[in-house]
Amino acid sequence: MQLFNIPNLLTLINLFAGCMAILFVMGGNPEATLLCTVVSLVADFFDGMSARALKVSSGIGKELDSLADVVSFGVVPGFIFKFLFFDALTTHFPTLPDFWLTFISNLGFIFALFAALRLAKFNIDTRQSDGFIGLATPAATIFVVGLYQLFNSNAYGLYAIISIPYVLFTTFIVLCFLMIAELPMFSFKFKNYGWKGNELRFGFIVVCILLLVVLKLVALPLIILLYILTSIIQKQIAK
Numbered sequence: 001m002q003l004f005n006i007p008n009l010l011t012l013i014n015l016f017a018g019c020m021a022i023l024f025v026m027g028g029n030p031e032a033t034l035l036c037t038v039v040s041l042v043a044d045f046f047d048g049m050s051a052r053a054l055k056v057s058s059g060i061g062k063e064l065d066s067l068a069d070v071v072s073f074g075v076v077p078g079f080i081f082k083f084l085f086f087d088a089l090t091t092h093f094p095t096l097p098d099f100w101l102t103f104i105s106n107l108g109f110i111f112a113l114f115a116a117l118r119l120a121k122f123n124i125d126t127r128q129s130d131g132f133i134g135l136a137t138p139a140a141t142i143f144v145v146g147l148y149q150l151f152n153s154n155a156y157g158l159y160a161i162i163s164i165p166y167v168l169f170t171t172f173i174v175l176c177f178l179m180i181a182e183l184p185m186f187s188f189k190f191k192n193y194g195w196k197g198n199e200l201r202f203g204f205i206v207v208c209i210l211l212l213v214v215l216k217l218v219a220l221p222l223i224i225l226l227y228i229l230t231s232i233i234q235k236q237i238a239k
Contacts, residue, residue, distance in 0.1 A: 007054070010046055018040050020036045025079040041138055066119045092164065131185060136185070
């Protein structure tokens with residue numbers, strides 16, 4: 001049984017970056033959190049690709065990938081929501097008793113539970129070989145990390161909106177639901193790199209780049225919203 005190969009090492013890099021991201025969230029460092037999340041996303045994207053290219057796919061690689069993803073794309077956004085809930089509650093309900101402040105803030109970790117359910121479902125769902133059923137945990141994490149950046153930078157004055165507890169909790173509930181929802185979504189798994197058959201993927205990537213150039217980090221949650229809407233529209237057109 002080969003434990004150390006390129007795909008597994010990439011998965012371990014994903015896990016290590018996720019552990020580091022947790023520390024940076026706890027330390028209130030959104031920029032470093034974003035950097036670690038990007039490392040996790042890149043490593044997660046290339047571990048499966050390298051396994052297929054090198055023909056070293058294995059059961060242990062699949063299990064290791066899920067374990068790493070639970071941390072990087074489950075626990076990390078859970079920590080972020082804990083921070084966001086705490087900040088929003090102390091801002092809008094300054095007299096809230098410490099017990100309830102801590103208890104409600106810690107509900108952010110429920111995100112990790114739904115992420116674990118999503119990953120377990122993905123591992124046994126044979127319908128998800130070419131696409132996804134429900135919002136993938138990396139996509140949900142991109143949204144949460146983007147929200148974290150907006151929360152701290154107050155870009156375009158959005159802090160006043162997203163720090164409203166009702167808005168924040170509604171967003172949290174919707175994201176948790178989308179991860180386990182029976183909602184078909186397209187994936188970025190390229191079977192080849194030609195234009196034919198990949199028109200949607202290439203087009204979406206171009207739009208994402210343009211949004212990032214124009215809006216910078218503000219674009220992250222917007223990109224995920226666009227991804228969800230595009231998947232829904234694609235499904236309706238395919239009917």
